Amino acid sequence: MNRGTWISFVFTFAFLVQCLSASPGDRDPIYRNCVSQCETEGITGDMTIPHCKNETIKDGAWYSKEPLYEQWRQLNCKVDCRYHCMMQREEERRLQGLDPVKYHGKWPFLRVFVFQEPLSAALSALNLLMHFTGWLSYFKLVHYKLPLRPQTKRPYYEYTGLWHIYGLLSINAWFWSTIFHTRDIDLTEKLDYSSAVALLGYALILSLLRTFNVKIEAARVMFSAPILAFVTTHILYLNFYDFDYDELLSIYATPLEC
Incomplete structure (x- = not known):
């Protein structure tokens, strides 16, 4: 070197x-x-x-x-x-004429009723609504409007089940994000971060399967197993290691934070 x-x-x-x-x-x-x-x-x-x-x-x-x-x-x-x-x-x-500073990775915020971070909670709720309506419309399209296989009564599209899982994981992630920004306690923080990591890991798996057009079940398992193992380990690490908000943001978005 x-x-x-x-x-x-x-x-x-x-x-x-x-x-x-x-x-x-x-x-x-x-x-x-x-x-x-x-x-x-x-x-x-x-x-x-x-x-x-x-x-x-x-x-x-x-x-x-x-x-x-x-x-x-x-x-x-x-x-x-x-x-x-x-x-x-x-x-x-x-x-003293000084500018505001961040505390634990966040700018000072003013509570509104039960909402600790009202704007973040509202935006997370909007994302939750958007993903729920998107998943619901996709479900109706695939199962009620498009033709099904006559033998199995399942959709012709091979990735239908994977997209359903992605939609449900997205709904789960934004739900806990809304709860976390409403009530920032240890439990909601862990559920929020764990759900976000699970969604990101699954999105990576789905993008790889879709990009390389992997349709064989054994090949899908080979693609998914290492990523699932890493994501599971990372979620356990986040839940059993004492991070604060600033450290978590630094890990996930170091270039953005700096």
Whole structure:
């Protein structure tokens, strides 16, 4: 490897490391101290966070914990503390004449009723509606308008089932995206990212099968198995390794983030 290649490699590595760093907002010591104090005491400024009192008894008896429906109805301690500390810190920065900064990979947002990110939730819901209507129209076209094979009563098009799966995975991904942007908690975050990865992996499989016109079942399995194994491993890694939002964005879209 020549000298120029080594220099390029070092610069590329440094570039990626810089992209994987945390956002400026959550590196702020004032913000970090605010979140830490809020999670410990349940107080931030003049505001009391009632959820934190329940979450301090994580190892206690089941009846001492917050019911599941309450956890869904109300935001949990960590999310609430981050939100209120972010808003307080941004107000301080505004009074100092400073520009807004990102927190955990996101720009400061203002909640609207139950929606933590109303615009993102609305756009995800529109995508969900579009994919659902598209899949429904495709289903009607294939099964009720086009001729079927007389022996099996199945469509002539060999990729019908694969496209149905793609449509259902798309609906699932945008559904959880809508829920995630409405309620950003650990469970909805994992479901959103896992659904997105599953959709991307399946889209890659489908594009390869369609591009190379693979119709034999054994060949389809050979194409799909390595990608399915990788996608499954990646989903397990995302669910059992503690990423934050900024790190996930860096992994999926490093060039875009930087």
